[in-house]
Amino acid sequence: MVIANAVEWAQPSNMQVYKFKSRVVRVDGAMNPHGIPIPDEVSEALWESATRRLLVRVNGYELRRGLQGSREFGSHIVVGLSLLREAGASLGDAVKVEVEADPNANGIDVCDELLIALEQDKAARDRWESLTLGKQRGLAYHVGSAKREETRIKRALDIAEKLRTGTLSGD
Secondary structure, eight states: OOEEEEEEEEESTTEEEEEEEOEEEOOTTTTSSSEOOOOHHHHHHHHOOOOOOOOEEEETTEEEEOEETTTTEEEEEOOHHHHHHTTTTOOTOEEEEEEEOOOOTTTTOOOOHHHHHHOOOHHHHHHHHHSSSHHHHHHHHHTOOOSSHHHHHHHHEEEHHHHHHHSSTTO
């Protein structure tokens, strides 16, 4: 089921930018139940070019996301309620979407609290550096997504301890 339409192509500086309109839908059974479907022609081009990390603009609000795919919902971008609020959208709303390959696909946004915790704990930093980029990205998001500084500090220290002691989920 594809709800997206009106695909355009533009080419700024060697990167393909896909522009289309879509609708925020519920993705039942997922941890984050909101998604934005990607038109078949766009998703096929992204999958064929092995593009998985995306720079996405939803109603002009920019975020980095991974290309998701499922049999039931097809290719889509997962979005949370806070991101939807930032983009001025909610479930069922039509949205303007721009998608391109993330030029910094291996980059990870790490908040200051986690950086400081890793700087102060060599064993945790060594373990951090051995993790996959996806695992690092998930941990960095967990720490950085907290609204309050105190919560980010607590999460950063907790992650550093679990890295140091090998008690991180999945170890």
